[in-house]
Amino acid sequence: MIKSGQAHIAVAGTAAPDLLAIPIAWDGIGVLVHLSNFTKEVTKQQIADIFSGKITLWSEVGGPETKILVIDRPRNQNIRDAFESQLGITGKITAAATVIGSDEQVVTTVVGTLPPLSAVAYLSLSQGLSVVSGGVPVRLLTIDKVEPEGPTVKDGRYPLRRPVLLLSKKEPHPLVEAFTKFVLSPAGQQLIAETYTPIKEK
Secondary structure, three states, X not given: OOOOOOOOOEEEOOOOOOEEEEEEEEEXXXXXXXXXXXXXXXXXXXXXXXXXXXXXXXXXXXXXXXEXXXXXXXXXXXXXXXXXXXXXXXXXXXXXXEEOOOHHHXXXXXXXXXXXXXXXXXXXXXXXXXXXXXXXXXXXXXXOOEOOOHHHHHOOOOOOEEEEEEEEEOOOOHHHHHHHXXXXXXXXXXXXXXXXXXXXXX
């Protein structure tokens, strides 16, 4: 739409050839399990092995003696591309995975799966932190000994994150420049903080 002139700006997780891409935030990707799953911590490689089907039991990563139910996201969602790419498993997520579109349904499925120790899913970290703080019986896994939270996403210690980019044509445009300036201002970054991890200090 930008290339054809139907839109001035798009928000995306990946840059596009021939377009200007300006980073405005980070979006962490949280790995969600039921609160009763006592798997303490996992490595990035173990997450890759779980979602690609190489690890099929939680006991293989220090958890309960239950099979792992993998929940994947639809192919048309940016988060899936980023998740696969960061883990080096593009096109390799297990065919046994259940594909669920909405974050709300993902959370409901993790909560409702029996036995409750078995399901694992991924979603935008801000959404995951929101349901955890809201008292839903789920938790986000620590990866490579790093807690999933805003500061660790921002400084890159937490290993699963994707950029949030503003895409526009490379030719200068006053409206695009004004909007971009606002988004990167303290007021704009404060708004972004409601959903993502701001790229700038408040």
